[in-house]
Amino acid sequence: MITLEQILCRCTDEQLESLMSSAQAIMQHFEYVSGHSATYLAGENEQYWKVYGINAMAFTELAQRAQGKHRRVLGPIG
Numbered sequence: 001m002i003t004l005e006q007i008l009c010r011c012t013d014e015q016l017e018s019l020m021s022s023a024q025a026i027m028q029h030f031e032y033v034s035g036h037s038a039t040y041l042a043g044e045n046e047q048y049w050k051v052y053g054i055n056a057m058a059f060t061e062l063a064q065r066a067q068g069k070h071r072r073v074l075g076p077i078g
Contacts, residue, residue, distance in 0.1 A: 002077055004054065008061045009073045016058045023055035 008016065028042055030048050041048040064070040 004057060008057055008078050015061050019058040020055050023051050026051050
């Protein structure tokens with residue numbers, strides 16, 4: 001099974017930033033359409049939590065690269 005971490009470590013910084021932007025937009029749409037706050041949705045909606053998790057994982061990968069703890073993996077998965 002291919003993990004999200006294996007995919008994210010191969011993304012460019014620009015791709016990670018785009019993922020974060022998209023995830024935030026999706027979460028805002030969840031809030032707008034449902035009329036509920038982010039806090040409520042995080043507790044009640046599994047899909048909201050999954051999108052939040054992707055956003056957090058992309059942010060963590062970028063932060064670790066900025067700190068020199070991670071480098072982008074260029075090889076194929078496997």
